[in-house]
Amino acid sequence: MTVNGRIVTSLAMVMLFVFFVVQAFFFRHEAAMMPLLVGLPGFILSLAQLIVEIRPHGGRNKDEPIISGPEGTIILWIAGFTLGVIAFGFVLGAPLLLAAYLYFVAGERLSISVLGGGLCVAVMLGLERLLHIPLFEGLVIHHLL
Amino acid sequence: MLETSVSSLLGIFLSPHMMMLMTMGVSVGLFFGIMPGLGGKLGVIFLIPFVFGMDPIPGAVFLLAMHSVVHTSGAIPSILFGIPGTGPDAATIVDGYPMAQKGEAGRALGATLCASGIGGVIGALFLSLLMPFVGPIVLAFSPAEFFLLAVLGITFIAALSGDSLLKGLIVGLFGLIIATVGLDPNSGESRYTYGQLFLWDGIDPVTAVIAIFAIPEMIALAARGNLADDDDAGGFRYTMRDVWEGCLDVFRHWGLTLRTSIIGAVIGLIPGLGGDVASWLCYGHAVQSSKSPERFGKGAVEGVIAPETANNSKEGGALLPTLYFGIPGSSGMAILLGAFVMLGIQPGPRLATDQVDLVWALIWTLAIANILAVLLLLAMAPWLSRIASLRTGLLVPFIIVLSLLGCYLGAGAWQNFVLVLGLGALGWLFKKYDWPRPPFVIGIVLGPIAEDSFHKSMALWGPGFLLRPLSLVLLSIIVVTIALYIARTRRKAVPA
Amino acid sequence: MPQSKTMSSSRKGAHNKWGGMTIRIIALAGSWVMLVLWALNPAIAQSNLFDGKTITYIVATKPGGGYDTMGRLVARYLEKYLPGSQVIVKNVPGAGHLVGAKMIYAADPDGLTIGSFNTGLMYWQLTADDLSELDLTKMSWIGKAAVESRVLVVSAKSNVKSLEDFHNVDHPVKMATSGQSSASHQETELLAKAFNLNIQIITGFEGTEAELSMMRGEVDAYLGSASSLKSFVDNGNGKIILEIGGKPGSPLPQASALAKTDEAKSIISLIETQSQLARLTAGPPGIPQDRLQPLRDAYMAAFADPGLIAEAEKLGLPIVPAAGDIVAERIRADFGQKPEILALLRDLLKDE
Numbered sequence: 001m002t003v004n005g006r007i008v009t010s011l012a013m014v015m016l017f018v019f020f021v022v023q024a025f026f027f028r029h030e031a032a033m034m035p036l037l038v039g040l041p042g043f044i045l046s047l048a049q050l051i052v053e054i055r056p057h058g059g060r061n062k063d064e065p066i067i068s069g070p071e072g073t074i075i076l077w078i079a080g081f082t083l084g085v086i087a088f089g090f091v092l093g094a095p096l097l098l099a100a101y102l103y104f105v106a107g108e109r110l111s112i113s114v115l116g117g118g119l120c121v122a123v124m125l126g127l128e129r130l131l132h133i134p135l136f137e138g139l140v141i142h143h144l145l
Numbered sequence: 146m147l148e149t150s151v152s153s154l155l156g157i158f159l160s161p162h163m164m165m166l167m168t169m170g171v172s173v174g175l176f177f178g179i180m181p182g183l184g185g186k187l188g189v190i191f192l193i194p195f196v197f198g199m200d201p202i203p204g205a206v207f208l209l210a211m212h213s214v215v216h217t218s219g220a221i222p223s224i225l226f227g228i229p230g231t232g233p234d235a236a237t238i239v240d241g242y243p244m245a246q247k248g249e250a251g252r253a254l255g256a257t258l259c260a261s262g263i264g265g266v267i268g269a270l271f272l273s274l275l276m277p278f279v280g281p282i283v284l285a286f287s288p289a290e291f292f293l294l295a296v297l298g299i300t301f302i303a304a305l306s307g308d309s310l311l312k313g314l315i316v317g318l319f320g321l322i323i324a325t326v327g328l329d330p331n332s333g334e335s336r337y338t339y340g341q342l343f344l345w346d347g348i349d350p351v352t353a354v355i356a357i358f359a360i361p362e363m364i365a366l367a368a369r370g371n372l373a374d375d376d377d378a379g380g381f382r383y384t385m386r387d388v389w390e391g392c393l394d395v396f397r398h399w400g401l402t403l404r405t406s407i408i409g410a411v412i413g414l415i416p417g418l419g420g421d422v423a424s425w426l427c428y429g430h431a432v433q434s435s436k437s438p439e440r441f442g443k444g445a446v447e448g449v450i451a452p453e454t455a456n457n458s459k460e461g462g463a464l465l466p467t468l469y470f471g472i473p474g475s476s477g478m479a480i481l482l483g484a485f486v487m488l489g490i491q492p493g494p495r496l497a498t499d500q501v502d503l504v505w506a507l508i509w510t511l512a513i514a515n516i517l518a519v520l521l522l523l524a525m526a527p528w529l530s531r532i533a534s535l536r537t538g539l540l541v542p543f544i545i546v547l548s549l550l551g552c553y554l555g556a557g558a559w560q561n562f563v564l565v566l567g568l569g570a571l572g573w574l575f576k577k578y579d580w581p582r583p584p585f586v587i588g589i590v591l592g593p594i595a596e597d598s599f600h601k602s603m604a605l606w607g608p609g610f611l612l613r614p615l616s617l618v619l620l621s622i623i624v625v626t627i628a629l630y631i632a633r634t635r636r637k638a639v640p641a
Numbered sequence: 642m643p644q645s646k647t648m649s650s651s652r653k654g655a656h657n658k659w660g661g662m663t664i665r666i667i668a669l670a671g672s673w674v675m676l677v678l679w680a681l682n683p684a685i686a687q688s689n690l691f692d693g694k695t696i697t698y699i700v701a702t703k704p705g706g707g708y709d710t711m712g713r714l715v716a717r718y719l720e721k722y723l724p725g726s727q728v729i730v731k732n733v734p735g736a737g738h739l740v741g742a743k744m745i746y747a748a749d750p751d752g753l754t755i756g757s758f759n760t761g762l763m764y765w766q767l768t769a770d771d772l773s774e775l776d777l778t779k780m781s782w783i784g785k786a787a788v789e790s791r792v793l794v795v796s797a798k799s800n801v802k803s804l805e806d807f808h809n810v811d812h813p814v815k816m817a818t819s820g821q822s823s824a825s826h827q828e829t830e831l832l833a834k835a836f837n838l839n840i841q842i843i844t845g846f847e848g849t850e851a852e853l854s855m856m857r858g859e860v861d862a863y864l865g866s867a868s869s870l871k872s873f874v875d876n877g878n879g880k881i882i883l884e885i886g887g888k889p890g891s892p893l894p895q896a897s898a899l900a901k902t903d904e905a906k907s908i909i910s911l912i913e914t915q916s917q918l919a920r921l922t923a924g925p926p927g928i929p930q931d932r933l934q935p936l937r938d939a940y941m942a943a944f945a946d947p948g949l950i951a952e953a954e955k956l957g958l959p960i961v962p963a964a965g966d967i968v969a970e971r972i973r974a975d976f977g978q979k980p981e982i983l984a985l986l987r988d989l990l991k992d993e
Contacts, residue, residue: 009578017319027336030600034321035336038322039318041314041318045315049312052311068368074363074367075364075573077545078566079566082565085559094549097542098545106536106537107538108538120543133187133554190713194717328737330821331820331845333822343735345736471849471876472853473848473849557735601843
């Protein structure tokens with residue numbers, strides 16, 4: 001997807017501010033004060049920035065892919081890790097994904113990948129058992145138990 | 146007085162038991178600091194069962210030794226990985242991480258260690274000198290002054306915007322509006338929560354910082370090089386000589402070091418401001434007071450020194466209202482206070498006169514613990530270098546897991562992970578297209594303070610609150626700051 | 642040294658910076674750690690119901706602070722009186738104890754999830770439209786730990802020195818409270834209605850901020866728990882002019898004695914229930930009696946334990962324990978009041 005990333009970013013900011021400002025109109029007076037005080041200038045300024053980006057810059061505004069190859073991989077993996085932890089928690093999900101990343105993406109040997117996963121498990125268990133800090137167990141696990 | 150102070154110092158130094166407690170406390174503190182998300186509060190809670198039954202002075206020394214060094218090691222993941230070890234260490238990421246990327250990791254580490262150590266010692270000094278004057282100082286800061294301090298901090302957004310003022314302002318305003326998410330205590334209105342209970346207390350700043358800073362850096366790191374290539378991690382390798390260089394930097398910039406230590410201690414002194422305020426305000430000050438502010442954000446060592454001195458000196462400041470009033474200077478102090486009470490220490494004005502030995506023991510603990518922490522970490526520095534020089538591919542998944550862990554420990558709700566994805570995506574866009582990110586943190590940290598104190602000030606005094614003496618002083622500082630900023634930008638624009 | 646920069650190069654051992662030896666040491670250490678952790682796990686055994694089980698004690702606040710301290714104390718001693726069990730504390734802060742309370746309410750009623758939250762949620766329940774996620778009358782009550790009477794404190798710097806002065810001064814008396822929907826705010830409003838006080842409420846004072854504000858002379862008065870304001874008063878910064886829910890024989894003027902109208906009496910009674918049922922421990926609705934009773938027994942045993950009593954005293958947490966059945970009764974009584982009283986209270990609380 002080739003699109004101008006700068007315009008996308010400015011547009012995102014404009015839309016965010018529109019959202020916040022519009023919602024603020026439904027708040028009570030005192031509650032709406034700060035969001036409006038901050039949101040309205042934010043909206044105006046981001047609109048200004050958007051206009052700056054849209055205007056032709058003499059060669060600087062080349063349309064380019066927002067996400068390049070290697071970036072795409074890591075972004076997907078970060079999303080994957082996040083979803084994995086949400087689903088399977090820190091003690092199970094994180095180590096598994098960690099090992100998977102090490103093996104498939106970083107190209108480490110299987111033994112190292114498994115070791116990495118093991119280290120992760122050890123740290124997580126250490127936090128839970130020794131420091132008594134309960135860690136998130138993951139939604140899927142929670143429903144299974 | 147002098148007698149007690151010296152005898153108390155010797156009491157600690159010459160007692161193997163005390164020094165052992167001190168060392169153990171420091172080690173625990175360093176561990177809790179370096180693990181993102183753990184931090185001082187959890188450390189105290191973890192240690193409380195161990196101190197139960199101890200005598201007051203050893204117990205207090207043990208706990209304080211732990212608590213005061215948390216921010217010393219907290220800067221390490223900030224510099225090496227771009228993940229804050231504790232909330233206030235986030236400011237160190239802005240210049241510390243770029244320094245590491247430029248191959249100056251050792252220098253950054255040396256600077257942060259020495260800065261932390263010196264900051265801590267100055268904080269202890271501050272504590273000892275100001276003990277008699279605590280009452281009036283703490284009471285001088287009302288909501289009116291809080292509001293103006295917050296506004297002053299917010300004006301730093303401009304200074305931290307680097308090359309693009311417009312983008313910086315937008316990001317800062319965005320931070321401010323994100324800070325309004327949650328249940329507004331002044332009106333009872335739920336703002337932007339849409340029935341999600343986890344948002345009622347607002348968006349957790351630790352999560353926001355990790356999402357906006359660490360995630361984009363990880364994307365850049367992983368996308369940049371060949372994950373399997375050993376050479377690629379070379380930038381993070383360092384020698385002890387680099388580390389010494391960093392230490393010397395702290396002395397080279399002695400003026401800044403001194404100023405930020407004092408500012409940090411003062412902010413720690415005022416209950417309700419919090420650690421993030423200290424480090425970001427001092428970071429902003431470093432930018433403002435520098436002759437070449439454009440270096441910041443790209444690896445300026447002052448950007449590491451300023452927040453780190455403040456982080457540690459604020460502990461000394463925070464002890465003042467805690468001991469003198471029984472009013473904790475920060476949330477970490479609140480837990481520490483509870484533990485002190487459990488040990489049989491009764492905070493109050495009489496502490497300074499009735500239990501001078503205890504007070505001096507605490508002062509010395511602050512100083513010694515900080516120095517000990519620096520020595521320990523310097524000794525461990527070569528090992529840290531080994532870890533930092535691992536292949537990118539090995540490091541990346543661990544950093545991701547640590548980030549997620551840090552977010553969870555900070556906020557305690559899994560729904561935060563969704564926020565992490567959203568804010569992370571935004572942060573990545575910001576990084577990619579040169580939108581400055583520090584203003585966001587300023588917004589999210591100072592926004593609630595500004596709004597809350599504004600409401601209180603108006604309720605207490607009406608608009609006249611601006612005319613109080615201290616308020617006028619702060620107002621003039623704000624005006625001068627803005628004027629200086631404008632003057633500086635004009636000067637840069639003139640050579641056409 | 643030539644480096645081939647392809648992916649496959651790392652699979653060879655030759656360029657491995659860490660070397661086989663280091664890896665092996667880490668592997669050994671890692672597996673050893675895991676073994677140790679596994680061994681530390683309490684051994685699964687036979688008889689006792691909670692033997693070998695892990696009970697999660699949810700504290701509805703962040704670490705630190707009264708609820709957390711008490712919760713951790715309770716957790717430790719519960720473990721002692723439920724042999725073989727492990728009780729871990731989990732902090733679930735948010736929304737003024739609502740998140741934690743709801744989490745307890747939603748847990749499985751097997752006795753393995755219990756926790757503590759602010760009794761002030763009773764005010765929330767009075768005005769709540771939707772009780773599907775939390776209904777205090779239905780929870781399985783295990784016990785309560787303390788009595789937290791409320792005291793109305795006036796600042797030493799204020800020219801308001803007594804309850805009568807509230808009516809004598811020509812301007813509204815400034816009172817500090819926490820957030821708008823907090824128990825402190827609700828109670829202050831209720832008190833004002835009960836005694837017809839002309840006050841101006843300033844919200845947003847969390848924790849000890851109210852005390853600081855009184856010391857600065859900004860606000861005149863504050864309604865808070867007796868234990869948390871004790872040192873403030875002892876240090877001469879303020880004076881208690883009224884107590885709600887005090888012990889019999891308390892030297893302070895009692896609100897219950899001063900309440901004249903029926904309305905005032907209902908209000909004071911409600912606040913008194915609050916103060917009587919401080920530091921609750923509860924579980925989700927529907928815990929079977931064969932699990933609930935051991936929990937209640939263990940709870941009462943824990944509070945009779947001299948070790949706990951000593952620790953609580955050191956921490957400055959006065960304890961007046963009562964078992965779950967008493968708590969359940971009191972709560973049912975309050976919510977089972979005549980509908981007109983409940984409607985009145987609801988209106989008062991909703992009235993902004």
